[in-house]
Amino acid sequence: MGITSKPVVFAVLAAVVILIGTTVTVFIPLLMPSTQPVSAYIKPYTAVEQEGRDIYMREGCNNCHTQTVRPLRTEVLRYGEYSKPEEFAYDRPFLWGSRRTGPDLNRVGGKYPDSWHYKHLDSPQSMFEKSNMPPYGWLAKNRLDIQYSFKKTSTLGYGYSESDVHKQIDQYRATVTDDNYPSKESRSKVTPRELQKELTEMDALIAYLQKLGRDVKMMEAAK
Amino acid sequence: MSETRSENYNFTIVRGFAFSALFWLVIGLIVGLWIAFEMFNPALNLTPWLGFGRLRVVHTNGLGLGFGLAAIFATSYYILQRLTRIPILFPRLAQAHLYFFNTVIALGALSLFAGMNTTKEYAELEWPLDIGVVVLWVMFAINVFGTLIKRKEKQMYISLWYIISMTVAIAILYIVNNLAIPVTLFKSYSVYAGANDANVEWWYAHNIVGFIFTVPILAMFYYFLPKSTGLPIYSHRLSIISFWALNFAYLWTGAHHLMLTPLPEWIQTVAIAFSIFLIAPSWGSVVNGYYTLQGNWDQMRTNYLVKFFIAGITFYGLQTLQGPLQGLRTLNAFFHYTDWVVGHVHMGTMGWVTMVISASFYYMIPRITNTELYSVKLANTHFWLILVGQFTWTITMWIAGIQQGAMWKATNPDGSLMYNFLDSVTSLYPYYKLRFAAGVIYFIGILVFVWNLGMTVRKQPRQAEA
Numbered sequence: 001m002g003i004t005s006k007p008v009v010f011a012v013l014a015a016v017v018i019l020i021g022t023t024v025t026v027f028i029p030l031l032m033p034s035t036q037p038v039s040a041y042i043k044p045y046t047a048v049e050q051e052g053r054d055i056y057m058r059e060g061c062n063n064c065h066t067q068t069v070r071p072l073r074t075e076v077l078r079y080g081e082y083s084k085p086e087e088f089a090y091d092r093p094f095l096w097g098s099r100r101t102g103p104d105l106n107r108v109g110g111k112y113p114d115s116w117h118y119k120h121l122d123s124p125q126s127m128f129e130k131s132n133m134p135p136y137g138w139l140a141k142n143r144l145d146i147q148y149s150f151k152k153t154s155t156l157g158y159g160y161s162e163s164d165v166h167k168q169i170d171q172y173r174a175t176v177t178d179d180n181y182p183s184k185e186s187r188s189k190v191t192p193r194e195l196q197k198e199l200t201e202m203d204a205l206i207a208y209l210q211k212l213g214r215d216v217k218m219m220e221a222a223k
Numbered sequence: 224m225s226e227t228r229s230e231n232y233n234f235t236i237v238r239g240f241a242f243s244a245l246f247w248l249v250i251g252l253i254v255g256l257w258i259a260f261e262m263f264n265p266a267l268n269l270t271p272w273l274g275f276g277r278l279r280v281v282h283t284n285g286l287g288l289g290f291g292l293a294a295i296f297a298t299s300y301y302i303l304q305r306l307t308r309i310p311i312l313f314p315r316l317a318q319a320h321l322y323f324f325n326t327v328i329a330l331g332a333l334s335l336f337a338g339m340n341t342t343k344e345y346a347e348l349e350w351p352l353d354i355g356v357v358v359l360w361v362m363f364a365i366n367v368f369g370t371l372i373k374r375k376e377k378q379m380y381i382s383l384w385y386i387i388s389m390t391v392a393i394a395i396l397y398i399v400n401n402l403a404i405p406v407t408l409f410k411s412y413s414v415y416a417g418a419n420d421a422n423v424e425w426w427y428a429h430n431i432v433g434f435i436f437t438v439p440i441l442a443m444f445y446y447f448l449p450k451s452t453g454l455p456i457y458s459h460r461l462s463i464i465s466f467w468a469l470n471f472a473y474l475w476t477g478a479h480h481l482m483l484t485p486l487p488e489w490i491q492t493v494a495i496a497f498s499i500f501l502i503a504p505s506w507g508s509v510v511n512g513y514y515t516l517q518g519n520w521d522q523m524r525t526n527y528l529v530k531f532f533i534a535g536i537t538f539y540g541l542q543t544l545q546g547p548l549q550g551l552r553t554l555n556a557f558f559h560y561t562d563w564v565v566g567h568v569h570m571g572t573m574g575w576v577t578m579v580i581s582a583s584f585y586y587m588i589p590r591i592t593n594t595e596l597y598s599v600k601l602a603n604t605h606f607w608l609i610l611v612g613q614f615t616w617t618i619t620m621w622i623a624g625i626q627q628g629a630m631w632k633a634t635n636p637d638g639s640l641m642y643n644f645l646d647s648v649t650s651l652y653p654y655y656k657l658r659f660a661a662g663v664i665y666f667i668g669i670l671v672f673v674w675n676l677g678m679t680v681r682k683q684p685r686q687a688e689a
Contacts, residue, residue: 007371021474058338060276070483085485088417100560134268
């Protein structure tokens with residue numbers, strides 16, 4: 001056997017063998033626009049939603065919650081319309097997950113009012129006694145760090161100007177701190193006094209959760 | 224394989240990595256027990272950094288990169304020197320590799336506790352630590368190829384092929400999947416979006432399991448089984464065919480982790496086909512292992528190491544049948560996202576991987592410290608504890624997975640869903656408690672293992688024999 005006495009040739013050959021399947025199933029699909037199609041109905045995340053998504057990632061929510069509804073009858077019954085590729089065009093990284101210790105979240109946007117999420121994140125057990133979800137009340141005690149919000153959205157290529165980002169943040173702050181905010185009561189209950197007029201990490205996380213699956217409804221309706 | 228005087232070899236590095244592996248093994252298992260408890264009692268989510276979402280990642284990275292890689296480095300440095308019949312070419316580089324490795328893993332664990340998490344499974348470390356991992360891989364590769372080029376033994380034995388393909392494959396996988404644009408020192412975004420990111424990630428995740436938990440473990444198996452038994456590998460030809468077929472087919476199969484997702488269907492279907500094909504090269508090694516013992520099965524009784532290798536390769540055989548079957552679309556629709564898959568992974572890691580690493584360490588450590596194993600009896604205790612622990616663990620999770628899959632699919636006569644999601648979670652708590660208990664048994668087995676090796680190196684080296 002010639003190559004078993006030539007380590008460098010052996011390594012090159014191994015690399016070639018490894019790269020064949022890689023090229024066909026990974027590299028070529030990367031160059032095909034059809035792998036990740038786009039739709040005008042699917043909008044990028046706002047700066048606040050993106051901050052919420054980053055908190056979702058930081059806390060490793062993806063370890064228990066998937067974000068892809070499969071085209072199976074019982075799954076569509078449980079969660080809603082199955083996931084479409086266009087929905088994920090702005091997802092860097094993707095957050096499809098691999099294990100459902102908790103339910104899928106790809107259709108959670110608009111399913112419950114914000115007040116439900118404030119109560120549930122604060123203490124899942126207060127709503128579902130036997131739930132094994134960790135409580136996240138402490139997120140409401142953290143002021144949202146918006147120092148890098150513009151840098152984040154521009155890195156992701158969402159096309160917002162710096163003033164767009166500030167406007168989005170101010171607007172969302174105005175919404176949740178407004179006296180007429182429908183979820184005012186539950187928000188005030190979990191948010192400490194000094195942060196009542198500020199944006200917290202929990203506000204951003206809820207903004208993100210409410211965005212999930214929202215745009216695709218418009219896309220489906222237009223079909 | 225005639226051997227040069229073993230005092231010429233650098234065994235300090237082997238010992239350093241072996242005990243690093245044991246350290247990260249114990250840490251990773253403690254975290255594993257902690258999150259196993261959280262699954263049925265959320266009270267242990269005491270602080271943000273003890274929350275399940277953060278800890279699960281510490282568990283997988285601590286054991287995959289901490290324990291797994293350290294054990295691979297230890298055995299690779301040993302096998303490399305033995306099979307080339309020269310000492311490690313750059314001993315000081317190897318020493319730096321050891322210190323740097325432990326620094327990166329420790330910082331990695333701390334950063335994951337702190338929530339610096341890219342969320343790409345088994346690639347969760349943020350970009351500065353990714354660069355650290357690449358650097359430590361290059362440090363390793365320089366010694367692998369340097370030593371191989373300067374070797375005294377003309378032919379490279381099977382184990383060296385596996386070490387070469389691992390060195391090459393991990394470099395490609397790790398770099399491609401971790402490409403990201405930094406925002407700050409602690410935060411970056413993947414360069415790939417959506418379905419592409421998913422495809423790259425599962426190509427990586429599937430193959431990082433292949434090239435950390437299969438390929439180098441086979442290198443150990445092909446080296447230490449003949450060494451421990453005094454029997455040559457049954458078929459050289461079979462090992463050549465298995466080697467190339469495994470390396471070729473593995474890379475096509477990542478998308479079986481993305482069945483019925485928005486990833487283009489053809490990629491999923493190609494992955495299913497190659498997953499089925501993979502049974503052949505996997506069982507090539509299984510058959511080679513079994514036939515090596517042909518006519519010498521009494522060693523299962525007389526040689527404590529053989530039990531570990533044969534149980535290990537048996538779990539590998541079961542694993543490589545179960546994996547492709549789970550990849551079939553219909554079965555996948557039922558099992559995916561349930562605890563069945565968690566059981567599958569742990570048969571591989573707690574069965575195959577740990578069994579073979581245990582036996583390799585038991586063979587290697589007394590030889591490099593020039594002494595006898597502290598206690599064969601304890602090694603047998605260790606074997607039975609981890610066997611019973613692992614079996615109870617995985618079977619419990621398979622049953623839990625079947626139950627949860629069935630509950631998700633159950634419908635009433637009118638077509639509505641029979642169970643809400645929470646029912647499907649709370650009904651698993653008895654299984655989660657049993658799984659925790661099985662984990663404790665397994666952990667005790669590992670403590671016996673660590674104690675046994677610790678006491679072995681504390682013994683005085685025996686006098687040089689005449």
